[in-house]
Amino acid sequence: MDLLHLWFAIASLFIIAILVSRHDHVRSSIRRELKHEITHYSPLDNKDASIDPYHIEPLLDFNWRTSPPLKFRNFKPKYHLTMGKSSFLTSVLPRTNPSLTAPTGLTNTTFSELIQIDSNYLSRLSLRKQIIRDHHEIAIQAHPSITPAVNELYIWLVSTYLPTRFPTLFILSPTSLHNTVTSLSLALTPPSDPVKTLEILGENLDEDFLLLLPSEDGDGYKLQGYVTCFPAGFNTLEKFGKKLRDIHAPVPGYKAKLEKSMDRFFERLEVGKVVLRSNWSITTHERLYAVGGGNHLYEGEVPDDEVTFLRCERQTLHRLPESKALVFAFKTYMYPIREIKEERMGEELAMAIDGLKEGSVPEMMFYKRGVVWGEAVKEFLRN
Numbered sequence: 217m218d219l220l221h222l223w224f225a226i227a228s229l230f231i232i233a234i235l236v237s238r239h240d241h242v243r244s245s246i247r248r249e250l251k252h253e254i255t256h257y258s259p260l261d262n263k264d265a266s267i268d269p270y271h272i273e274p275l276l277d278f279n280w281r282t283s284p285p286l287k288f289r290n291f292k293p294k295y296h297l298t299m300g301k302s303s304f305l306t307s308v309l310p311r312t313n314p315s316l317t318a319p320t321g322l323t324n325t326t327f328s329e330l331i332q333i334d335s336n337y338l339s340r341l342s343l344r345k346q347i348i349r350d351h352h353e354i355a356i357q358a359h360p361s362i363t364p365a366v367n368e369l370y371i372w373l374v375s376t377y378l379p380t381r382f383p384t385l386f387i388l389s390p391t392s393l394h395n396t397v398t399s400l401s402l403a404l405t406p407p408s409d410p411v412k413t414l415e416i417l418g419e420n421l422d423e424d425f426l427l428l429l430p431s432e433d434g435d436g437y438k439l440q441g442y443v444t445c446f447p448a449g450f451n452t453l454e455k456f457g458k459k460l461r462d463i464h465a466p467v468p469g470y471k472a473k474l475e476k477s478m479d480r481f482f483e484r485l486e487v488g489k490v491v492l493r494s495n496w497s498i499t500t501h502e503r504l505y506a507v508g509g510g511n512h513l514y515e516g517e518v519p520d521d522e523v524t525f526l527r528c529e530r531q532t533l534h535r536l537p538e539s540k541a542l543v544f545a546f547k548t549y550m551y552p553i554r555e556i557k558e559e560r561m562g563e564e565l566a567m568a569i570d571g572l573k574e575g576s577v578p579e580m581m582f583y584k585r586g587v588v589w590g591e592a593v594k595e596f597l598r599n
Contacts, residue, residue, distance in 0.1 A: 269326070269327060269488035269489065269490075270327055270488065271326075271327075271328070272327060272328050272376070272377060272380040272381050273326075273328040273381070274380055274381060274383055275381060275382060275383075275384075276383060276384070277384070278333075278382055278383075278384050278385065279384070280333050280334065280335060280337050280385060280397065281335055282335065283333070283334045283335055284334060284335060285334040285335065285336055285549055286332060286334070286530065286549060287549075287551070288494055288496065288526075288528040288530070288549055288551075289556075289559075289561060289564075290494045290495070290496050290528060291496050291526075291564065291565055291568035292568055292571065293564075293567045293568060293571045294571040294574050294575040321493060322491050322492070322493050323491065323492050323493070324489065324490065324491060324492070325490050325491070325492040325532065326490060327377070327490055327534070328381060329490075329492070329532075330377070330490060330532055330534070330545070331373075331377065331378070331381065331421060331423055332422075332423075332530065332547050333382060333385065333422070336422065337397060337422060338397060338398070340422040341398065341419060341420065341422065343445070343504065343505075344418055344419055344422065344445040345419050347445045347446075347505045348415060348418055348419060348443075348445065351505065351507075353453060354447075354451055354452060354453045354507060355418065355443060355444060355445055355452070356411055356414050356415060356418065356442070356443045357411070357441065357442060357452070357453060357456045358409075358410035358411045358413075358414060358440070358441040358442075359440040359441060359456075359457065360410075361429060361440055362410060362427050362429060362440040362441035362541065363410045364538070364539045364541075365427050365429070365440075365441070365536055365539040365541035365543075366406070366410040366413050366414060366427065366441055367406045367410070367413065368536050368537075368538050368539050368541075369417075369425070369427070369536060369543060370406040370413050370416070370417060371404070371405075371406065373417070373421075374393045374402050374403075374404055375388070375393070375404050378393060379393060384396070385397055389401075391403070391404060392404060395420060398420070400420070402416060402420065410441060414441065414442070414443040415443070417443055418443035418445055422547060423545050423546070423547050424442070424443060424444040424445060424446060424447075424545065424546050424547070424548075425442060425443050425444075425543060425544070425545050426439055426441075426442040426444065426452075426543075426544040426545075427439075427440060427441040427442065427541050427542070427543055427544075428440065428460065428482070428541060428542040428544065429539075429541050429542075430540075431459055435459075436459045436460055436461060436479050436482075437459065437460045437479075437482050437483075437542060438457060438458060438459050438460075439455055439456055439457065439458060439460075439463060440456075440457070440541075442456070445504070445505060446504040446505060446506070446548040447505070447506060447507055448497065448499075448506050448527060448529065448548070449497075449506055449507075449508065450507070451507045451508065460478060460479065460482060461475050461478075461479065464478075468577045468579035469577035469579065473577070482542060485533065485534070485535050485542065486535065487535050487536075487537045487540070488537070489534065489535070490532055490533070490534040491532065491533050491534070492530070492531070492532050493531050494528055494529060494530050494531065495528065495529050495531070496526060496527065496528045496568075497526075497527050497528075497584055498524065498525070498526060498527070498553070498569070498584070498586070498589055498593055499524070499525050499527045499550075500520075500523065500524050500588075500589050501523055502523045502525060502550070504548060504550065521552060521553055521554040521557075521596060522552065522554075524552070524553045524589075524593065524596075525550045525551060525552055525553065526550075526551045526552075526553060526556055526565065527548065527549070527550055527551075528548070528549045528551070529546045529547070529548055529549070530546060530547045530549065531544065531545070531546040532544075532545050532546070533545075553565070553593065553596065553597065556597065557596070557597055562596075562597035562598060563597070563598060565597055566593075566594040566597045566598055569586055569590050569593065569594055570590075570594070572584060572586050572590075573586070
């Protein structure tokens, strides 16, 4: 009997070893499969962003609840429509840390800085889900041609970027990515429908994404897929399928001053490079989903400082390595103008409002609806 028991024990250990080995083999196969799908995104051995642009610097002690939103104060005395490189003339984020700055013109950044998460994360996700549900056709569109690019972006974000950059928020397993904030798990493989894939991104990141492909005629880039929950005064559905120059046709001075240089820049943007810029506007309502604008003030009316905001977008642009699609992403920030006044920057913002009509494109004052709210907001800021 002792020999029989010994034989059974040895046999059991052998079977367990086979099962463990098989499990490890399957797990490795899954990772190899994912790695194959994101080959060009995989980091090199050298953990230096200057050598490996796809190196992601982990935020090991990141706490989203105690991370305030970035603070942009990117207005200037005169508004010039230009693609010029940022000189970092504006202060930002937060003001207690003057080493942090916000570019108004184009500047280079790293893939580590691609996605921002802060204390608004959970409330923003709740709002984004509501907008996607209530305004689905406007919020999300995808042409079949953009499917490979959407899948490429999704796989890299879910399998590599998020668990590497935010390890306290996202935990990677062989089959899914667990979000510790929402308690939801995301499949590592994207759905077959790119619209569904964009839904997942739109409901789990406080970032809007627009994906562009070269036009069929080889002349410029076209918007072929997007998820935008927080459009600022425009209907993204009306831009869908249009070339970059047609999307920007309503912008004063764009054709004369920016069209050719923008087309060249988009064409020449290299894989592995990320550029960053920010913008600003004034809104007299608190809606993040602002299709059609709605900055309605009447003569003599003073804006309600509780619902009048400085609205800024942090915008990034990069090219996907496999599909070569361009990914334009932006995160929206809203600051009550009373906050600007309390920081004693009211005069600077008032000068910037005047500067809309004193820069290279005076029509920008009308385009940004400054003729509607300008005088009332300046009076509030200066009193």
